[in-house]
């Protein structure tokens with residue numbers, strides 16, 4: 497019963513097989529192999545547009561280097577107050593941008609509130625040098641609390657961002673989970689909705705270690721080859737990231753893996769709703785389920801072998817935690833088995 501994180505899941509079989517298949521023989525290094533070239537073309541086709549794509553090893557690297565590419569002196573990135581950028585990247589975005597700051601924006605259930613974003617942007621006076629200047633807005637899709645922005649919400653945010661002449665970055669560590677939930681095409685959920693730079697994640701959805709930074713405005717990518725190399729994220733054997741993504745995208749494997757993860761989460765959430773012990777903090781939209789449990793119950797489940805962690809309850813005014821209760825995040829993945837869900841729900845009672 498492993499629900500701690502989809503980062504715990506291994507690699508899907510076709511991806512592991514592709515890795516070992518491409519391990520043989522010699523091949524040009526540092527992203528110059530035929531396999532790399534073919535994959536770059538594959539991403540252009542997948543997103544139905546001319547783009548620049550750079551492979552890196554972690555989601556934190558993808559986010560930090562994407563923001564470095566659009567950085568400005570004294571720059572601010574505006575992002576949700578619970579964004580992974582702020583909460584879980586250990587200062588990497590600030591470090592790799594040589595000191596850009598992260599301006600937290602409120603918003604319910606992990607989504608940036610457009611009004612709050614506009615209010616914060618209005619604070620920046622281009623003639624008042626002391627504050628610095630905004631350099632990007634970053635949103636997470638699916639968000640850190642498993643919710644998603646629909647197309648209207650994406651367009652509303654990107655409209656505000658572009659009114660200020662800024663690029664919109666999307667942290668897509670769980671891009672596939674959001675895409676299948678919304679049943680959109682990759683283009684509809686990104687550049688057609690105003691996204692300029694995307695961290696496209698594969699690691700949490702069946703890849704071993706595969707992330708891509710995608711620029712839908714190629715002019716923003718001019719410095720990226722040097723930014724990536726300076727950050728020690730240019731793998732000599734980039735073909736191994738390419739090999740993973742080839743299998744990942746082949747026959748829409750990536751969509752099937754994400755669909756399974758989301759379906760398992762929905763099955764878990766429906767069981768929790770019927771239980772007498774747990775209460776859903778909010779309905780899951782992707783592969784992350786947030787549940788309010790008595791702490792004693794959580795300990796009993798963990799003692800019985802269920803792996804999951806407490807999750808800091810967002811400062812959501814509508815969310816009251818009863819005494820002795822806490823909020824927990826349960827994450828499913830491409831390899832979550834239905835039996836695990838049944839076992840957990842039986843234990844929950």
Ligand SMILES: Cc1ncc(COP(=O)(O)O)c(C=O)c1O
Nearest residue numbers: 554555556557580636640667669
């Ligand atoms: C929303 C989100 N963004 C970015 C990351 C960073 O990925 P990594 O841990 O590979 O650096 C994570 C990690 O799981 C994440 O949950």
Ligand SMILES: C[C@H](O)[C@H](N)C(=O)O
Nearest residue numbers: 500501502503580584
């Ligand atoms: C929280 C941790 O940093 C990781 N991003 C995860 O989602 O498990």
